Amino acid sequence: MNFKTTLLSSAVLFALVGCGSDNDKKETVDPQPQTAQFTLGVSDAPVTGLKAVNVVFDSITLKSQGGEEFTFETREQDDETMPEVVNLLDYTGDDIFSLLEDEEVPAGDYQWIRADVINGDTNDLTMTSHVVYEDDSIAPLVVKRKGNDGIGEIQLDGFTLNQAGNDFVLEFDLKKSLVDPQNSDEIFLKPRGVRLENLAESQDIEGTVSEELIAFCETDNIDIAMTDGSFGHAVYLYNSDIEMPMDNYEVSEDDTPADAPLATANVVFDNEDNQYEFELAFVKPGDYQLAYTCAAHIDDAETQDEAFNLYQVKPITVTAGEDLDVSFTVSE
Secondary structure, eight states: HHHHHHHHHHHHHHHHHHHHHHHHHHHOOOOOEEEEEEEEEEEEOOOEEEEEEEEEEEEEEOHHHHSOOOEEOOOOOOOEEEEEEEEEEESBTTEEEEEEEEEEEEEEEEEEEEEEOOOOTTGGGGOEEEEEETSOEEEEHHHHHSSSSSSSEEEEEEEEOSSSSEEEEEEHHHHHHHOTTTTOOOOEEEEGGEEEEEEEOOEEEEEEEEEEEEEEHHHHGGGGGOTOOBBBBBEEEEEESSSSSSOOOOOSOOOTTTOOOOOEEEEEETTTTEEEEEEEEEESSSEEEEEEEEEEGGGSSOOOOTTTTOOOEEEEEEEETTOOOEEOOOOO
């Protein structure tokens, strides 16, 4: 036997086998899953007659298209044993309170997001959701959709998380979502008045209403004034194709009628600027109708109000990357 030839053949065979093993390893290596950073805050469009709308957030859950759920507890910064209590009236317009910051989750499409809320309890109003009226009286705040454990659930469908940063906000439109039912000591918070918006894909609408237009509206609607002679001044946002925009009303628990407003904002007097102003935050780019009314005080969130009217309506276009300024005046 030629020992040198045998040794050389073995070396070549070993080298070939080694090369094959490296290729096999390269082919079977699984790609790293793509991740996303997820940030979530809350904000609101306020209502009149309340000093506080305290919502107690217990957790946030995301469900992917594949069915996997990711749950994050929401806790007070100075006491991690306590759920997060947020007075929504402290965060109006484009002001945001952060519930989650840069949580890592898989990138991709998600079926829904759900905020679990600790419903109001008359036996423990300080640590459960509640509203405070202007006379300092308190009422429990209850999300009507409940899980098996009685926790209120605010669930919103369909969103996408990219590999880049993802900053979202839960926008509470309290005119649409708060309901004061008869013969009950509770205030209901309905999820239909809550929107999930991506900050990277939304803009603000800001503007003014002239004092002259406000005076004309009040004069023309004196028969629906409140007992103290005051009115509810607000702006309402509608889809551009709605022929007869209506007030807030309910057809079903979860759906907003097509001719009802997409969002609302109060018109308030700014002492520094000496003018009546409004702000609608987190609006997607597109064509809309924006309306001013002084009849917002009679707008019941559940029923159509025959006396409700829009005093001035105008078409607007929200452009990506640009906030919009709108003025309501008598000359228009």
